[in-house]
Amino acid sequence: MSVKKKVIIVGGGTAGLTIANQLQEYFDVIVIEKSQFKRYPLIYKIPLMIGIIFRDIKTKYLSQREFVLTDGRHIPFYESNVLGGASIINGCVHMLGNELQWESILKNFDANYEEIFESYGKLYSLNRNSKNKINLKSAHQNIIDKAFLKTLNQNKIPIRDMNVSDEEGCGPILNTVKKYFRTSVLSLVDKKHFRVAAGENVENILFDDSGKVTGVKTNLSSINSDYVILSAGVIGTCGLLLRAKHKNENILKNLVIGTDIQDHTNLRINVITNKNIGSLNEIYYSSYRKILLMFRHIFGKSTLMTGTGATSAAHLDLNQDGVVDTRIQIVQFAESGRHGSDGKYFGSKPGFSISITAINPESKGEITLEGQNTSINPKYLSSKNDVELLKLALKYCLKLLHTEPLSKHIEKIEDEYTIEHDPEKYIFNTIFSGAHLIGGTHNIINSRFDVKNTKGLYVCDASVFQEYAASNIHSSVVLLADIFSKNFVKHHFEPNSKPLT
Ligand SMILES: Cc1cc2nc3c(=O)[nH]c(=O)nc-3n(C[C@H](O)[C@H](O)[C@H](O)COP(=O)(O)OP(=O)(O)OC[C@H]3O[C@@H](n4cnc5c(N)ncnc54)[C@H](O)[C@@H]3O)c2cc1C
Structure with a gap:
């Protein structure tokens, strides 16, 4: 042998x-x-x-390192x-x-x-x-996901499989999880x-x-x-x-x-809701809700435990060139400052955020x-086209948030004035690494x-x-x-x- x-x-x-x-x-x-x-x-x-x-x-x-953006902000x-x-x-x-x-x-x-x-x-x-596979599971859906998908449907974005992005569509996201635990390589x-x-x-x-x-x-x-x-x-x-x-x-x-290294930027719009929606904001500040969530998870119920917050998504062709260019996702928490930058990880009121990813950015570092x-310098947003696409995405998301049925759940869109009147400032001040x-x-x-x-x-x-x-x-x-x-x-x-x- x-x-x-x-x-x-x-x-x-x-x-x-x-x-x-x-x-x-x-x-x-x-x-x-x-x-x-x-x-x-x-x-x-x-x-x-x-x-x-x-x-x-x-x-x-875990180790943390910092990237420095062109304006000196560290992420x-x-x-x-x-x-x-x-x-x-x-x-x-x-x-x-x-x-x-x-x-x-x-x-x-x-x-x-x-x-x-x-x-x-x-x-x-x-x-x-199935054994020895990376198992996939659809994310838990709540009142906001349902309203988000319905509003998109009205905007001519049909329900599709969020595993693929060949065409515009929306639906629940897939997570790499089994019943209780994550799956990985x-x-x-x-x-x-x-x-x-x-x-x-x-x-x-x-x-x-x-x-x-x-x-x-x-x-x-x-x-x-x-x-x-x-x-x-x-x-x-x-x-x-x-x-x-x-x-x-x-x-x-x-x-x-x-x-020519690249990274996705991660841009979010934080939204405060006018009612409890079961968001992580509510769970984070309540021991009772934490215990309830854990029990539901242990008993095999569909909950937010089988994901890290993102629940539904849409694939969009925002520059209308026939190719899907952007994915937006509902994330079941709203932060009052990303990554604890203002000392808190979750806003104190119920809320969610829309996370925006331009799928194929041109910026290279x-x-x-x-x-x-x-x-390491990915030179985020060094391409003007990337900024323009994110501006289109912000505009699209604001429009969605102001359309029923989604708008019926919303008390306030954080920083709405800046998003609308100075989107570039909002983008440069709030992007993070998409990892x-x-x-x-x-x-x-x-x-x-x-x-x-x-x-x-x-x-x-x-x-x-x-x-x-x-x-x-x-x-x-x-x-x-x-x-x-x-x-x-x-x-x-x-x-x-x-x-x-
Ligand atoms: C925080 C975070 C969240 C993410 N979320 C998602 C997500 O939700 N969905 C998604 O699709 N992707 C996500 N990604 C991206 C995705 O997981 C990674 O891009 C992908 O797994 C990278 O695979 P890799 O094999 O290139 O590197 P890695 O999986 O990082 O493997 C590289 C390995 O090499 C080891 N190594 C490095 N240098 C040396 C050395 N000199 N000697 C010995 N060992 C060394 C490292 O310790 C590491 O274990 C995320 C990434 C991060 C960091």
Whole structure:
């Protein structure tokens, strides 16, 4: 029996674990993950409860860094410190996306949308009894969701599946949850035969003189392998490659790493309602309501516990060019200052917000090295078109909020005067990161995800995307990681296939 070739996967996150799970049968796989924690307390697996981590400044399960906007405002960006990466701390909002957008992404990898569908059937399920899948569940709907969807219907936006955005439509959102707990890439792993070196930070990539990868150097040791797959996320992978370029100028010299990174902006309109709607604002300030919610959840009732707040959505073509460009979502809380910026996480009155995401922004930024540290600047809203689209979205949302039946529930729209009369100021003052970083390595890889000028070095994570397939990126990363794994195995073992370099 031939000895299995050794594969190092750098990063035990969304892409890394999806790939390790697929490759373990064929290769000797080791996942090197810088986070020292292999799990977090069970309570955080209840989707709504993950919010507690973001509010706990002393938490060890998360790191926070700050991005600086052009006007000097600092906004937070969060990274997981637990095996599973962003997959186990994210907002659970699921979306497959738009076929045309997918085709555009996949042509760079000699793949097509049918393969995405195949992977989707293999990895995702709406049936909560399916095992080793990322299970999906429709979000709980309340009086505001019903009014929101009805108002949209009157505006000629029909009810559709919110998993796809090929056409305008609206409906309940899908979350990556089972009955009680979130599902993530960890749910995909049945029998784990790969090794995980947790708490080990990869500091550099090792090459021989011919440009063939020989392994990696971590903070603890050097580890040899036949192949290295970088799945350390946009920040981790770009940082590693920039450091490797610094050390191996001869091998990586012509590669432009860390350019054209992107993120969604997240813009919200906060709304106070004239009645109790079961929003998180009401629950947050009432122990009785908290206990009731927990009981309902334990008894399997549909509640806000199986999501992180977002419940219904609409896909809109606001610039009317025939392509859906914007997703708006009802979020079941209204903040009196984002991310606790005014000391409170929830407004004291019942309320909700509309969250706005421009699906394919044009603004692009970069990741650079400053000494040994990575500096990240997504250059949010540096494209005028992105600002104009958000202005259209604000206008559209105000119109919705003033139309019955939605308007019947509303007491006040926060900052309405600024939204209406100085939307640009409102946008620049209130955007936050959508937490969907992509790009940075898409210019330096070939169609087999291998890094140009090297042998045996691959990249597969959010950094290989040069555009968004959807308003949310988790499933895009999972599905592309599955396609990568399938092709990696095929090229390695099929005699007629061009061998791996
Ligand atoms: C707070 C938050 C909320 C989000 N909400 C949603 C949502 O609701 N819906 C959605 O679709 N998407 C959401 N996303 C986005 C989505 O989850 C991520 O874009 C996607 O999971 C990224 O996958 P990845 O494999 O590229 O990176 P990750 O999953 O981040 O994995 C990278 C891994 O590499 C490790 N690593 C990095 N550097 C090194 C190194 N040098 N050595 C060893 N290990 C290293 C990291 O610790 C991490 O575990 C959210 C993201 C965040 C952060």
